[in-house]
Amino acid sequence: MLQEKISRRDFLKTSGALIVTFSIANPAAEAATQLPAAAKTVALDQVDGFLAIDSTGKVTVFSGKVDLGTGIYTALTQIAAEELAVPMDKVELIQGDTLLTPDQGPTYGSLSIQIGGMQLRQAAATAREALLGRAAEKLGVARDKLYAKDGQIMPLGGGKSISYGQLVGGKHFEMKVDAKAPTKNPATYTIVGKSVSRLDIPDKVTGKFTYMQDFKRRGMLHARVVRPAAMKASLLAVDDSQAKKIPGYVTTVRKGNFLAVVAKNEWAAIRAASAVKAQWSDWQGLPDKARLWDYVRKTKVNKSEELQKTGNPAEAMKTAARTLNATYDFAIHTHGSLGPSCAVAEFKGGKLTYWTASQATHLLRKQMANMLQMAEADVRCIYLEGSGCYGRNGHEDAAADAALLAKELGKPVRVQWMRADEHGWDPKGPPTLLDYRAALDDNGYPVAWESEVFIPDRPKQIAVTLVAAELAGLPKEDAHPGNIHQSLAIPYTIPNIKATAHWLAETPFRPSWIRTPGRMQNTYGNECFIDECAAAAGIDPLEYRRRSLKDPRGLEVVERLARLANWQPGSGRKPASGDIVTGRGVSYIKYELVRTYVGVVADVTVNRQTGKIKVDRFYVAHDCGQIINPDGLKNQIEGNVVQTISRTLIEDLQFNRSTVTSLDWKTYPILTFPDVPEIVIDLIDRPTEKPWGAGEPTAAVVPSAISNAVYDAIGVRLRSVPFTPDKVLAALEKA
Amino acid sequence: MVTTLTLQVNGKSHKIRTDDPQMPLLYALRNDLDLHGPHFGCGLAQCGACTVHVDGQAVRSCSYPVAKAAGKKIVTLEGLGTPQKLHPLQKAFIEEQAVQCGYCINGMIMQAAAFLKTNKHPTEEQIKQALADNLCRCGTHVRIVRAVKRASGMMA
Numbered sequence: 001m002l003q004e005k006i007s008r009r010d011f012l013k014t015s016g017a018l019i020v021t022f023s024i025a026n027p028a029a030e031a032a033t034q035l036p037a038a039a040k041t042v043a044l045d046q047v048d049g050f051l052a053i054d055s056t057g058k059v060t061v062f063s064g065k066v067d068l069g070t071g072i073y074t075a076l077t078q079i080a081a082e083e084l085a086v087p088m089d090k091v092e093l094i095q096g097d098t099l100l101t102p103d104q105g106p107t108y109g110s111l112s113i114q115i116g117g118m119q120l121r122q123a124a125a126t127a128r129e130a131l132l133g134r135a136a137e138k139l140g141v142a143r144d145k146l147y148a149k150d151g152q153i154m155p156l157g158g159g160k161s162i163s164y165g166q167l168v169g170g171k172h173f174e175m176k177v178d179a180k181a182p183t184k185n186p187a188t189y190t191i192v193g194k195s196v197s198r199l200d201i202p203d204k205v206t207g208k209f210t211y212m213q214d215f216k217r218r219g220m221l222h223a224r225v226v227r228p229a230a231m232k233a234s235l236l237a238v239d240d241s242q243a244k245k246i247p248g249y250v251t252t253v254r255k256g257n258f259l260a261v262v263a264k265n266e267w268a269a270i271r272a273a274s275a276v277k278a279q280w281s282d283w284q285g286l287p288d289k290a291r292l293w294d295y296v297r298k299t300k301v302n303k304s305e306e307l308q309k310t311g312n313p314a315e316a317m318k319t320a321a322r323t324l325n326a327t328y329d330f331a332i333h334t335h336g337s338l339g340p341s342c343a344v345a346e347f348k349g350g351k352l353t354y355w356t357a358s359q360a361t362h363l364l365r366k367q368m369a370n371m372l373q374m375a376e377a378d379v380r381c382i383y384l385e386g387s388g389c390y391g392r393n394g395h396e397d398a399a400a401d402a403a404l405l406a407k408e409l410g411k412p413v414r415v416q417w418m419r420a421d422e423h424g425w426d427p428k429g430p431p432t433l434l435d436y437r438a439a440l441d442d443n444g445y446p447v448a449w450e451s452e453v454f455i456p457d458r459p460k461q462i463a464v465t466l467v468a469a470e471l472a473g474l475p476k477e478d479a480h481p482g483n484i485h486q487s488l489a490i491p492y493t494i495p496n497i498k499a500t501a502h503w504l505a506e507t508p509f510r511p512s513w514i515r516t517p518g519r520m521q522n523t524y525g526n527e528c529f530i531d532e533c534a535a536a537a538g539i540d541p542l543e544y545r546r547r548s549l550k551d552p553r554g555l556e557v558v559e560r561l562a563r564l565a566n567w568q569p570g571s572g573r574k575p576a577s578g579d580i581v582t583g584r585g586v587s588y589i590k591y592e593l594v595r596t597y598v599g600v601v602a603d604v605t606v607n608r609q610t611g612k613i614k615v616d617r618f619y620v621a622h623d624c625g626q627i628i629n630p631d632g633l634k635n636q637i638e639g640n641v642v643q644t645i646s647r648t649l650i651e652d653l654q655f656n657r658s659t660v661t662s663l664d665w666k667t668y669p670i671l672t673f674p675d676v677p678e679i680v681i682d683l684i685d686r687p688t689e690k691p692w693g694a695g696e697p698t699a700a701v702v703p704s705a706i707s708n709a710v711y712d713a714i715g716v717r718l719r720s721v722p723f724t725p726d727k728v729l730a731a732l733e734k735a
Numbered sequence: 736m737v738t739t740l741t742l743q744v745n746g747k748s749h750k751i752r753t754d755d756p757q758m759p760l761l762y763a764l765r766n767d768l769d770l771h772g773p774h775f776g777c778g779l780a781q782c783g784a785c786t787v788h789v790d791g792q793a794v795r796s797c798s799y800p801v802a803k804a805a806g807k808k809i810v811t812l813e814g815l816g817t818p819q820k821l822h823p824l825q826k827a828f829i830e831e832q833a834v835q836c837g838y839c840i841n842g843m844i845m846q847a848a849a850f851l852k853t854n855k856h857p858t859e860e861q862i863k864q865a866l867a868d869n870l871c872r873c874g875t876h877v878r879i880v881r882a883v884k885r886a887s888g889m890m891a
Contacts, residue, residue, distance in 0.1 A: 069836025069873055197832060204837035205825045205844060207772030207812040214771040247737075247754040266766055267758045270778075338776050338784060338872045339838045387774075388836030388873040419777040631832055635878065639835055642874030665781040665870060673863040676876040 042102045047130070047173040049102040050123035051080070055169030057151040059084060059091045064104030065116030066096040067200070068359055069388040070695055071632040072112045074198045078628055079117045082191040083124035083184055085148040086164070088199075096361040096383025106360030108391065108482075108513060110596070110693025113628055117691065125181040127173055134167050186626065186687035193687060195631035200385075212357040212386035212395075213342045217412040220344060221250060222266040223405050224273035225415065226259040227425055228471070230283035230658035231509075235259060237279040243272040252276055253408050258472035260405055262413065270418070284657035286508050293329050296433045300505040302457045308489035311496035313439070313448035320439030320447055324536055326529055327436070330521040330703075330721045332653040333429040334660075334668060335514055339387025340422035341394035345402035346412040351378045354406070356399040357386025363463060364396050367477060368403055371469040390515035390643070392464050392482070394426035400468035420663040427464050427512030428653060430456050430481055434525035439496075444537025445548065448496040451529075453488050453522055456481045456507035464512045481511035484518025487700060490526050491590040492548035508655070515643065516696040519592065520703065524721065527587040527704030532717065540569040541708065542586045542601075553623055554590055554597050556684065561586070561599035561621035564682045570712070579608045582616070583713025587701035596697040597623040597684075600641075602705035603677075606713045608732060611725030613710060615645050615677040620698060622681065625689035637698045638679050644702035646671035652722050740805040744768060745814025756802030760794075761785045763801045764811060772812025772841045776870075783842035783869035787811050793849035812841045815848060824848055827886035828879075835873030842869045847883045855891055859884060 042062070043049045052060045061080045067073035073093055081088045094100055096107075104116045128148055135153035136143035145156050154161040186193070203209040228235065240252040243261060248268030253260045261276055263269035287295035317323055345354035352374060358364045361381040369376040386395060394417055402415040417425075432455055439448040459478035469476035485501040534544035546558050561567070565584070583606065588599045603617040618641045627633055650669055654662035662668035707718045716731040738756060742749045742763065751767045759778070764770045764787065773796050776784030780795035787796045788810040816822030821829070824844045834840050843866060850857070850865040857865065862883045871879065 069838075071835070197829070198834065201829050201832060201834045201837070202818055204834050205812075205828045205840055206816065206818050206821070207770065207841065208818065209837065210771070211774070211838065213775060214765075265762075267753075267755060267762045271755070336872055337838075338782060338836075338870060339774055340776075385836070387776075387838035390872075416775065419779060419781075635832060635835060635875070638877055639874035642876055643872065646874075664779055665777060670870060670872065672868070672870065673866045673876055673880070676863070676880075679877055 040100055042100065044102045044104070044119065045176050047123050047127050047175050047177055050120055051127055051173070053164050053168045055165045057086070057090060057163050057165035059086055061091060061093045061120065062101040063093055063095050063116065063120065064101045064362065065112040066107045066359065066361070066383045067385055068107055069385065070112070070636055071198050071629065073200055074196060075113060075628045075632055076117055076120060077199065078191045078196055079121050080124050082189055083121050084128050086151040088191060088196065090151055096381070098361055098365045098379070098381045103362040106363055108359055110591070110695040110697060112693070112695070113691050114595070114693045117628065121183055122179060122181060123177045125183045126175065126178040129178070129181045130173060130175060131164055131167050135162050138162055138167070189687070192628055193626070193685070194629070196629055198632065210384065211339070212355065212384040213339050213416065215344055215355055215384055216414070217344055217346060220412040220414050221262050221264060221409065222269040223260050223262045223401070223413050223415045224269045224418065225401050225421060226261065226273055226276055226278055227421060228257055229280040232285055233257070233280035233283040235278060236281055239277040242277065243275040246271050246275060251409070253405055255404065255472040258404065258468055260401065262405060262409065266416070286655055286657050286659070288657065289655055292431055293433055296431055296454050296504070299454070301502045302505050303503050305485065305501045305503065306498065307485055307501055308497050308499035310494070313450045313496035313498045316448035316496040317437065317439040321442050322440045322536065323437065324532060325435070325437040326532055326717070326719060328434045328525045328528060328719045330432040330524060331651065332431045332509060333514055333647055333651050334423055334653055335390055335393035335426050336668065336670060337387045337389060337393055337422065340417040340419055341398035341426070342386065342414070342416045343395070343399035343402040344412060344414045345399065345406035347406040347410060351380070352403055352407065353380045353382065354399050354403055355382045355384050357384060357389060357395045358399060359389055359392065360396065364399060367396070367463055367466055368400060371400060371466055371474045371476065372403065372407060373475065391517065392427060392512035394422050396464065397425065397467040400466040404468050404472060423663045423668055424660040425467055427479070428509040429514040429517065430484070430507045430509070430511040432518070432521035434521065436525060436529040438529065438533050440533060440537055444539050446492070446494045446533055449490065449494045451488055451499045451525065452502060453485065453500070453525070454502045454504055455484050455518065456511045457503035457505060458483070465510060479510050481507070482513030482517040484513070484521070486522070486592045487519035487589065488522040488526070489593050491551065491554060491588070491593055492530065492545070493550050494548070516699040519696065519700045520644070523587070523589050523700040524703040524707070527589070527701060528707045528717070528719065531585065531704070531708040531711065535711070542567050543569060545586065545588050551590065554588070557597040557599045557621045557623050558588060560682050560684065561601060561619060564621055564680060565601035565619040567601060581606055581608065581713045583709045583711070585705045585708025585710070585712055587705035587708065589697060589700045591697040591700065595692040596694060598697045598701055600698070600701045600705045602709040604706060604709040604713060606710055606728065608714060611728035611732070613649055613706065613723055613728060614675060615706060617678045617680065620679065620681045621684065622694070622698065623684040623686065624692040624694045624697070625686050626691040627683060627685045628691060630683055630685070633683060633694050634681050636694050637681055640696070640698035641679050641702060642671060642676055644699040645677070645706070648703040648706050648721055649723050652724070740801060742804060742809060743807065744770070744809045745811060751801070753801060757800045759797050760787070760799045760801045760804045760809070761796040764796060770811050770813055774838055774841055776838070781870070782839070783846060784839050786842040786845040788845060788849060791849065791852070793846045812844060815844065822848065823889040824883070824886040827882040827889060831878050831882040831885060833875055833878035833882035835875045839869065839871045843871070843879050847886070851883070851887055851890060855887060857884070857887055
């Protein structure tokens with residue numbers, strides 16, 4: 001079983017260090033996977049937490065950050081190879097294995113390079129410096145007369161060299177990561193900053209890649225979950241008499257409201273799941289979708305939090321030349337991974353091992369241990385890449401389903417969610433409501449700015465309740481929506497500012513973070529409203545932003561964007577006549593006010609008769625500091641643009657009073673090829689600056705750029721995402 | 736009742752046993768033959784991740800009964816080309832780096848391969864139309880279109 005090779009990491013103990021190799025499965029290796037926990041530190045402050053070098057000079061990197069389809073497997077390999085001065089093909093990366101990799105936090109928040117990559121870089125720099133020191137001793141050459149290249153340490157003037165393999169071969173470094181170890185001068189980089197081809201792509205285009213969904217264990221059973229007909233319904237009765245007739249059917253497992261069928265093969269499990277007759281209680285606790293925003297506005301506020309405060313906007317508004325206000329809303333979204341969530345779990349000798357595409361292996365281990373009331377040390381979580389993951393989707397829940405069943409049955413169990421499970425039961429991006437008020441001075445620039453966002457409250461621990469724990473009545477964490485208050489604070493110089501988050505007591509669906517959580521919604525409000533201010537003042541919107549910025553890097557982004565898009569100042573532009581009209585809109589962000597800068601211009605075409613918006617082109621100017629892999633970065637930016645156009649124009653979770661009703665791609669459509677725009681990108685590389693994240697920031701500015709472009713085209717403001725043809729026509733009607 | 740079917744997959748003949756002739760071809764390919772090119776995405780023929788060729792036509796194997804495929808010529812991503820001998824589309828997808836998570840890419844390549852047989856010199860618009868029913872959630876579309884265009888150039 002070739003696909004088991006990834007899990008069966010064969011541990012060879014050579015002179016004490018744990019080296020992980022990949023080998024075709026054998027029973028000894030199987031046993032070994034459970035063995036030498038003590039031999040491999042996962043400490044964040046130890047070089048051995050991140051790196052091992054074997055006697056052949058092969059480097060194994062242990063990364064707590066995982067590749068969710070973003071290309072960081074390659075980018076992290078570049079960082080390690082560069083800093084260690086070894087060729088990339090000498091580096092192997094192990095990702096997200098609680099037994100082997102340090103806990104670098106979940107792979108979220110555009111932090112994999114910024115935090116994870118920099119921890120790895122520092123560990124690698126520490127290792128390289130240590131190797132130089134050891135080489136000086138062995139070679140009898142002064143340390144400052146040595147240099148490292150291609151896994152060798154050599155005297156500057158030539159002479160005998162020594163390899164990493166000879167220096168460290170299989171032994172632990174046994175040293176702390178030195179925060180002061182010098183990192184390489186970026187001017188000397190040969191690997192970082194280059195568009196190295198992604199290492200995973202050849203296997204992915206030839207069917208050789210092992211996704212989570214492809215992974216198998218010997219003797220594994222197949223399960224399908226049967227979810228409640230209404231989200232919080234109780235299970236009254238189960239009749240599996242028809243399921244029993246299906247060849248291969250094994251059993252039905254019921255624990256509280258948790259229900260699953262298990263079979264010897266996958267198709268039997270699918271058939272059995274539909275053959276089982278479950279009777280559920282009636283439950284109609286969801287709000288009326290038609291009045292969703294009334295519901296949000298009326299929800300009890302647990303607490304209000306001031307996120308940004310300068311001066312006294314309320315006072316300033318009293319005497320201002322002009323005031324304006326607006327309310328924006330942003331729909332509930334599903335993650336919609338193309339491959340539904342999947343996991344395999346195995347329970348053996350009181351220990352649980354499971355394979356998952358979770359973005360948060362270490363956090364999930366904690367949750368899993370809590371759910372099953374086990375010691376964390378008895379739970380091992382191993383990451384396998386799944387279908388694209390843009391936040392906390394259903395992966396963790398599928399893993400919990402599998403773990404519960406594996407524990408119950410004592411056999412390895414694979415749980416594969418069906419499309420309806422994914423669309424219906426992944427946690428959702430919560431509905432977001434935003435109120436704005438501004439006052440303009442005599443020149444038309446804001447003298448006061450107030451924003452308020454209404455979002456579900458966050459408990460202390462950042463975790464999303466596991467569906468299995470909730471349904472089975474097992475110990476669980478409270479649902480946390482993520483730090484969705486971020487980026488409500490604005491990057492513009494305005495004398496009086498107040499930005500407030502109202503943390504709400506409840507939200508209709510289990511909330512979680514989906515790409516650019518909160519930052520997207522808040523930036524949508526901010527950047528639409530600043531555009532409304534510019535329009536009210538009759539000032540070109542790009543110029544309006546430029547004049548309100550002081551940050552030199554932000555200004556450079558805006559200026560390069562203007563050149564890239566050939567922006568023609570268009571204050572007071574009159575909407576064109578005719579049915580098919582074009583427009584362009586601008587938007588800008590300094591992500592969370594502390595990192596990546598992005599400016600975008602959207603070119604759109606609007607059909608006044610049908611209400612359909614087509615995005616023709618997106619221009620992106622992007623500064624995330626030091627760029628690790630320019631082409632990989634562009635790939636991420638393009639993904640941000642396309643996915644967010646989809647969310648902005650189309651996506652809207654459908655539900656009745658009992659449950660989600662948009663359970664497939666017909667009822668929850670996403671953007672398709674004919675509607676994908678041209679994307680033009682200007683990357684601003686700053687090799688001597690810190691590298692920042694790029695997985696989210698561009699997405700933050702997409703909805704507002706489109707809304708602003710539509711205003712430019714047809715003179716109406718779209719203040720409710722998604723911008724469906726119905727809403728466009730309604731806005732035109734009202735105008 | 737267990738029936739034995741013969742599937743011609745990637746130039747080889749395989750016997751598989753199934754209790755249900757209506758079982759989608761996808762499960763036979765993935766589970767009986769261990770082929771992981773075709774992916775389960777929706778089971779509803781809506782996304783295209785499971786696409787394979789049956790007698791030269793791109794079909795959604797998640798909704799194509801295995802019995803119907805018996806005796807027909809089936810080609811999966813693995814049969815289109817190998818890492819050693821890449822199909823021009825596979826080569827072009829690597830050269831254009833037209834992958835993010837890659838879960839949909841099987842469908843993109845298999846759909847495009849069938850399409851390029853009928854239109855050897857497509858425009859970008861024609862490629863977009865040909866792939867209109869294949870979904871990608873990561874937003875890799877612009878690269879995918881470029882890759883198909885590049886492949887058409889290689890194959891011409």
